[in-house]
Amino acid sequence: MIFPLPIRLLLWPISVVYGWVTQVRALLYDKGVLQKRRLNGAVISVGNLTVGGTGKTPMVVWLAEKFLAAQKHVAILTRGYKGSSGTSDEVELMKRRLGERVAFGVGTDRYAEGRRLESQGAIDVFLLDDGFQHLQLARDVDILMLDGSKKIRGEWLLPAGSLREPISACSRADLIVVNRKHERPDIQARDSHEHHIFYAQTRLLGFRRCGQSETPICANEMGEGPFFAFCGIGNPEAFFQDLQSWHITITGKRKFRDHHRYRQGDIRELEQLGTQSGAKALLTTEKDEQNLKGVNFTRFPVYVAVIELAIASESEFEHVLEKLLSERRRPS
Numbered sequence: 001m002i003f004p005l006p007i008r009l010l011l012w013p014i015s016v017v018y019g020w021v022t023q024v025r026a027l028l029y030d031k032g033v034l035q036k037r038r039l040n041g042a043v044i045s046v047g048n049l050t051v052g053g054t055g056k057t058p059m060v061v062w063l064a065e066k067f068l069a070a071q072k073h074v075a076i077l078t079r080g081y082k083g084s085s086g087t088s089d090e091v092e093l094m095k096r097r098l099g100e101r102v103a104f105g106v107g108t109d110r111y112a113e114g115r116r117l118e119s120q121g122a123i124d125v126f127l128l129d130d131g132f133q134h135l136q137l138a139r140d141v142d143i144l145m146l147d148g149s150k151k152i153r154g155e156w157l158l159p160a161g162s163l164r165e166p167i168s169a170c171s172r173a174d175l176i177v178v179n180r181k182h183e184r185p186d187i188q189a190r191d192s193h194e195h196h197i198f199y200a201q202t203r204l205l206g207f208r209r210c211g212q213s214e215t216p217i218c219a220n221e222m223g224e225g226p227f228f229a230f231c232g233i234g235n236p237e238a239f240f241q242d243l244q245s246w247h248i249t250i251t252g253k254r255k256f257r258d259h260h261r262y263r264q265g266d267i268r269e270l271e272q273l274g275t276q277s278g279a280k281a282l283l284t285t286e287k288d289e290q291n292l293k294g295v296n297f298t299r300f301p302v303y304v305a306v307i308e309l310a311i312a313s314e315s316e317f318e319h320v321l322e323k324l325l326s327e328r329r330r331p332s
Contacts, residue, residue, distance in 0.1 A: 003160070011160035019157045022133075022165045026172070029135040036138040039114040041075070041123040042325055043139040047132025049169060050152060050162045052258070053234025054145040055179040055200065057090050057287070058309040060127050061097050066318065067125045068101055075103040075117050077110040077137075078129035082259040089259055089290035090129075096286070111137050132172075133164055140328045141321060144173035147235060148181020148199070174324055177311065180238060196320050202238075203310040204246050210289050210302040219248060222303055226251040228279035230270055231288050232260030239285055243305070252277035261291045271299040 003011065028034040044063060048054040060076060067074045076098075080088040086106045087095075095104065103123065105113025114126055114137070128137060132144055146152070157163045170176065175196045206216025226249040231239050236255035243250055252273055256266070274282055282302045284292070289304050311317050 002162070008156065008160040012156065015157040015160040018159070019166050022157075022169075026135060026165070026169065034136070036136060037111045038138040039111065039123075039126055040118055041073075041114075041126050042141075042329055043114075043126045043128055043137065044141045044143065044321075044325075045128040045131035045134070045137075045139040046143045046145065047128075047130050047134075048145045048147075049132065049164055049167070050147070050150070050155070051158070051164065051234070052147070052162060053238065054147045055177070055202070055309060056130055056145050057093060058202070058307065059143065059145060059177060059200075060129050061094055062309045062311070063125075063127055064094075064098055064102055068098075072124040073103075073122055074101070074125050074127065075105060075114070075123045076127045076129055077105045077113055077131075079108055079110070080106040081130070089287050092290040093286050110134060132169075141175065141324045142173050143175045143177060144170060146176060146178045147238070148178045149235075149238060149241075175317070175320065179309075198317050199312045201310050201312075202242050202307050204242070205306040205308055207283070207303040207305055210284070210292060210297075210304050216306040219246060223280055225249045225280055226278060227281050227283045227303075228252045228254075228270070228274040228277050228300075229283045230254040230256070231285045232256030232258060232262075232291065233285055233287055234258045239305070242307075243283065248283070250283075251279050259291070260288075262288075262295050264295050267295045267297055271297065274300050 029036060046056050046059050048056060064074050064076065076094060078091060080086065080091050082088060083091060091104060091106055103117050105117050107113050110128060117123055128134060128139060131139065132142065152163065152167060155161045155163050157166065175198065177198050177200050179200045181199060206218055207222055208214050208216045229240060229243055229250050230253065233239060240253050254270060254273055270282060279300065282300045284302060284304055286304055286306060
């Protein structure tokens with residue numbers, strides 16, 4: 001949430017203290033004063049520097065698919081943010097994509113979850129979801145996701161701004177993946193640092209009816225439209241911009257807070273907005289689909305955009321990742 005400037009100014013002293021605490025904490029882990037715990041399998045962390053969506057979940061799914069194709073045993077460790085009963089909307093999204101091919105450890109103590117999974121069978125690769133600030137778990141590779149559509153230079157730290165850590169923390173990353181942009185990010189985090197920087201875009205695989213497991217269809221198979229779009233994700237404008245880039249005719253849009261759990265009152269509002277805008281159907285995201293369970297649409301069909309991450313120079317990315325893993329894995 002972006003606060004008005006007067007409130008941000010009031011929060012600024014807290015942000016200064018917060019930034020100092022995060023830097024001291026990172027230094028203590030770096031110097032070994034605070035001990036990191038290590039799992040037997042390789043650990044690849046995927047995280048970000050800001051609150052909101054940067055493409056972490058699609059990146060985790062992309063990595064899981066790559067390692068599964070290489071016949072590796074893969075597990076995903078995640079906090080399950082704003083979830084309950086050992087799951088969340090993002091966990092359910094990943095389970096829908098990956099099924100039982102991947103083991104899941106959901107909880108705040110991801111080391112304990114990793115050990116639990118290892119007690120059940122060997123794990124070759126752990127993917128640490130949203131792990132850039134989870135320093136207590138040792139990792140072999142740190143992947144930092146940045147949203148290229150947003151500038152982080154000059155951004156304030158939490159709670160006055162959106163930064164989880166100072167921009168200088170980018171120097172901890174082994175690979176930086178810039179989503180939605182094709183040029184070097186202006187991170188000013190030791191620009192001489194040997195960052196491996198790659199670029200990614202959101203690729204549309206198609207649309208399917210909400211709640212159904214059918215194969216995604218092309219946009220023109222949904223009908224001529226127009227459509228009304230809605231979502232409750234970390235970066236709603238990115239979804240709306242994607243729809244525009246995919247040449248989907250949108251008559252209106254409604255955004256909710258990230259991880260919003262929809263109630264029937266929200267559905268009535270959406271259907272009213274859709275009717276007023278002249279829409280023929282509603283469009284949303286796979287993450288929102290998990291939060292639409294238990295509600296019913298009566299006026300409109302609802303379609304879900306099925307996407308994947310497309311990394312430029314994919315073979316080079318894989319080569320660098322494999323090289324880092326081979327260099328940093330301990331001897332058996």
